Amino acid sequence: MTPIPSRFRGFQKSVSGLVAVLALGLLAAPALAQEAPGQGEDEEEVWSFLRKELFQDRTITEGESVVDLTAPYRAQDPAMVPLSIQEKLPADSDRRIEKMWLIIDENPSPMTAKLHFESPRARANLSTRVRVATYSNVRVIAETADGELFMDKEFVKATGGCSAPVPGDLKEAKRHMGQMRMRIRERSEGWQAPWTLQVQIRHPNITGLQKDPITHLRPQPHYVRKVRVSYGGETMLWAETTFGLSENPSIRFDLVPGGPGDLRIVAEDTENNRFHKTLALQ
Template sequence: MMKLTRRAILLSTLPASALAQIKTPDDADANAVWDKIRPSLFGKRPIAAADSVLVLEAPVRAEDAAVVPLAIRTQVEQSAQKYIDAVYLIIDNNPSPIAGVFHFTPRSGRADIETRVRINDYGYVRAVAEMNDGSLHMASQWVKASGGCSAPATKDPAEAQATLGRMKFLHAGALVDGQPNLVQLMISHPNNSGLAMDQATRQYAPSHYVRRINVSYGGQRVMDADLDISISENPNFRFYVVPQAGGGVLKAEIEDSHDKRFEATQRL
């Protein structure tokens, strides 16, 4: 006699209508979107497991689908000989699955990135690291969240426009020259997805989001990113930079989907 698992026993007690609403990583279509996205990004190139290259940290169940914290932590020291060139952040079941592509250099020190995203439906979140030799490595996490892309903004539209593009750098403690130091970039921007309905007017706010970030230190490129509507309201990014003796200027330049450009600087 076949031995049933606890999950199978539980499912056998549910009516068909309830079974139709259950989504798990075991569903046959769990990878359907990824199977379409993968060749468009990487062709037929093999993708290895993350192993000792990167780790994706994401909640199994999000408290707020419109503000889901994610951390991509890499385990490769950025050097001229070997470094992570790009990290792709993919959210399978979002209307625009490619949430961001982050590009790094050896000057980054580490190719880590932390941010907050919208998740529209239960599914996989994926982080794919592309090494400077072209090899690919992927980590994934099934996340239970829904409705994040259509959630209303938390900030009054007039107030959001008044502070549009304001940026601030933060870092904890004293900086260590010649070593990777964690810094945070906070951006005031509504990052409208175009999918949220105004409950008063019953109209959809047009999409308006940060689509490009360039970060440099001392005039040298550190990190840049191409982004989409999956990044949460008031984008927030944590990444590494390697300060040099004598200091230098950390600069962030952003461009949004309305072709508006903003910049901020801070001396490190």
């Protein structure tokens, strides 16, 4: 059995429960609410544990042959670290990426997002911003339609991203919670080539690790946990997300529209609030 790192030892009696929580990306229990887990441990110990629990004994090919991750070596703002993921498979290839995991090893909730690409028209080219708690490897693992796994990783130097206070007035942020901004970042000349689209969801994405400067109390975690993208009534992609995404989570993605239609985004948070917005592409 894979050794359980010290940061997870409180769950030794219920490893199966931990696996289920990890799979859903909801690892935010108080026992893990520490800002710099894994400090002093072998860097690969946590990943070894996560790899075993999430992927068992499946082979993971490392390198940039299928997926390429770009991240800053030293983050300017640990609460808003930009990441870019590019699918390296040719657009006309029979192979395509169907699933993708975004993992930040040393975050309190390592599983930051799991994405499902339901349609061949949704390309696995993404950009987003994440929180990084402490110096950590950031990984993207992609699964192709034939069941093979591929990984790329970058080491990011950052500290305090998960405990950084939400900027501005939290009450005001909650008042505007769920408002969305959708736009076309890059529009191809035809309908059969990828368009780059972006959605931003106003949400404080509270980690539960921030401390109120007056009461010194920590709020309950409250963050966007699901995002679904559909076009013309067909699901293109959907994501299971955690507070590892930054405040006001933003996702930029590529989509081949195939023709005029309505782009619809539906999001849900951990308090079962649902938000939606539609953008007509024409």
